[in-house]
Amino acid sequence: MVDSPLDAPIDVLVIGAGPAGAAAAALLHRAGRTVRIVEKQRFPRFVIGESLLPHCMDVLDAAGLLPAVEARGYLVKRGALFYRGSDRCSFDFGDAFTPGWGWTWQVPRADFDKTLADATEAMGVPIHYGHEVVSARFEGSPEVEVSDEQGRVHHLRPKFVVDASGYGRVLPRLLGLDEPSHLPKRQALFTHLTGDRRPPGQDEGRIWICIHPGQDGALGVGQAWLWIIPFSNGVTSVGAVSTPDFFDVFPGDPEQKLRAILRAEPAARDRLSDGAFEFEPRVLSGYSASVKRLHGPGYCLVGNATEFLDPVFSSGVTLALESAHRASGLVLRELAGDAPDWKVEYADHMMRGIDVFRTFVTRWYDGALPAIFFAEGKTPEISKQICSVLAGYVWDADNPFVRDHARRVELLAKLARSGRRDGFVATPIA
Ligand SMILES: Cc1cc2nc3c(=O)[nH]c(=O)nc-3n(C[C@H](O)[C@H](O)[C@H](O)COP(=O)(O)OP(=O)(O)OC[C@H]3O[C@@H](n4cnc5c(N)ncnc54)[C@H](O)[C@@H]3O)c2cc1C
Incomplete structure (x- = not known):
């Protein structure tokens, strides 16, 4: 008062x-x-x-x-899990390159x-x-x-x-x-739901980011992705993000659209298909x-x-x-x-x-970052450095993914796409 x-x-x-x-x-x-x-x-x-x-x-x-x-008593978040079809990439904040907090909250x-x-x-x-x-x-x-x-x-x-x-x-x-903003106009469709089948133990609180297969069934990077954010009260936040035309293709009202989008992505479907929406999904667009x-x-x-x-x-x-x-x-x-x-x-x-995150955002949508995330040849050192950025430590100039973010992502994406499996972080960047 x-x-x-x-x-x-x-x-x-x-x-x-x-x-x-x-x-x-x-x-x-x-x-x-x-x-x-x-x-x-x-x-x-x-x-x-x-x-x-x-x-x-x-x-x-x-x-x-x-x-x-x-x-x-919020739910502890110890990291992030990224999905692309059957590919899975996990980050644990406790492993981050930069010394600091190894967890936070949802x-x-x-x-x-x-x-x-x-x-x-x-x-x-x-x-x-x-x-x-x-x-x-x-x-x-x-x-x-x-x-x-x-x-x-x-x-x-x-x-x-x-x-x-x-x-x-x-x-x-x-x-x-x-x-x-110089970023393309994107839109989010989201709700809260109950009835989420969560992973047990310390994994419960991780955020899941799932790349959506897209309408053509291809694992289309840059088309759409989903967030799954669980809370301690049993409610889970779910949302889909893409360009506005992606959502137009799905028929029906916002709930029917979001349910169809969730059903098409295997990881989200397994967790959320029985969930009850707490409110009619809301749309936000042009937020950048x-x-x-x-x-x-x-x-x-x-x-x-x-x-x-x-x-x-x-x-x-x-x-x-x-x-x-x-x-x-x-x-x-x-x-x-x-x-x-x-x-x-x-x-x-x-x-x-902001520029470090800008590189991560633009290279997420053009597929460079997913190529690195899901590459088999990534060393633990690369994962730790990326993990630090994902933990918000974007001012740590000791981290190559901060100091030289644009070139680092570009080079590693090239190596990842070339199919190398032998610890490609060893390649020096001048
Ligand atoms: C789809 C989507 C998903 C997101 N997901 C995440 C996420 O998972 N994690 C994350 O960290 N961020 C996320 N964000 C970003 C997050 O929403 C914002 O960065 C965050 O809310 C910013 O906090 P703030 O304090 O700057 O502003 P706000 O939280 O927006 O607070 C601003 C306050 O100012 C008040 N206000 C506005 N105008 C006036 C006025 N004229 N006079 C007086 N008061 C006024 C408003 O009422 C409001 O309460 C997401 C954004 C979007 C669009």
């Missing part, structure tokens, strides 16, 4: 109480700054993006949010986001739900207009604004920073987005308000939390009178990690 007036003086206004906003606010508050969050919706609210990566744990820990999440986001927001509020950060940022100006000191549920408009004058508005993209829209810049005088963008690539490697919340962590450090320095170099210390840093 908020008992602090909206127009009381503050250092930082955070727009949005998703993972990026909660983490940024918690970090700033713990460093002694007065912070306030305005959130358009009421929590709990549904949002997609339910599989975390181990690097998330570093930021949740730094923000003091880990104990609250731990108390929710999180129903309505509950997870409320948990983070409540823990942030309990630290002393007021959150004003049902309050929407409608305008912002940054000539001189920041001026922000917030509309409440009664339509009243409040004028706020924080010293700094952190935009964590996710798909709302508040400052990108208001300041004309939006830029189209980009921006001209991540910061300006008096503001910065964090989380999905910046760039969102693609769901395939579950990178969204990890990038959201990393950006919140990195940006809040610079906000603190700026408020202390320092002049951080936002381009070098924030934008360039974030882009380094």
